[in-house]
Amino acid sequence: MSDLEKLTQALARNLKRWRGERGFTLDSLAARSGVSRGMIIQIEQARTNPSVGTTVKLADALGVSISTLLDYDRGPQVRIVPPDQVVRIWSSGAGSSTTMLIGTDERGPMELWTWHLVPGEGTESAPHPSGTIEMLHVTAGELTLVVGEEEFRVPAGAAATFEANLAHSYRNDGPVPMEMTLAVSVPPVSAPLPAPASAAAHETVRAVVHEGDGRS
Known part of the structure; x- marks a missing residue:
């Protein structure tokens, strides 16, 4: 050629x-x-x-x-993060932890996390920029997800997604450890932000929970 x-x-x-x-x-x-x-x-x-x-x-x-x-040497952009290079962001003396597995800034920050919460522990998060979406899949135990003033139970095998521009928290109120995988997508800072929602809309949280039926 x-x-x-x-x-x-x-x-x-x-x-x-x-x-x-x-x-x-x-x-x-x-x-x-x-x-x-x-x-x-x-x-x-x-x-x-x-x-x-x-x-x-x-x-x-x-x-x-x-x-x-015109870069003909450019192939598929693949990045592999070995297990020993993942970043543990938070941990507790009781054994709970959050670890960021991988992230990218290609079209706005996107991160993939793994979470482990022992019974009785939890963590809170401040509101993220408008347009931020979080998706999670619980693989063990049961997650208590709080978004704004509303509380949701997400059992093992279930998945949830929500708009994360409200204060939110993750808790394990159950008797066994909770494990989940969490993805966070943040809009690019250069993108125009959506118009502020009304106070009533701010109280409405769209959390979609799919009960486990053999599909993730």
Whole structure:
């Protein structure tokens, strides 16, 4: 494969990837860049070698450099964190702990945690930025989840998701240790924040609990 063919393939792959990363449809990228929808399709299918001017327009619209779009050495971005490199953030003398397994800042901070709470222990969290979502899956024991003024019981095998812009806490009120995996997604700081909700809306918490039925 010639260098030109490599660049054409790289541009096709990277353009499609970054368009997906930015959440642009073909039409929205066309409107933003001034490059026609048909041309973008041809580029993503590696059926044409666009001019430098066209490539610059696409790079500017996506907010990346030309070199990023033409980087043919870029493959799938995989990062593996060995068990001995996870970060224990909090622990108690009784044996409870929270550990961050992995995180990324690619499209706004996202973190994956594992939690262990012994009976009678818990921890509180201040409100996160508006738009923050938490998802959790309890694998042992039962979690008492408090969001705002409301309390929810999440048994082993169940999952829950909630908007974390209210004060919230996690407790183990049961007789056995509680284990769960927790994912936290925070919106990018550059993204426009949603308009403030009304006081009544602030009192409403959407917590979805799926009872364990063999599916996670």
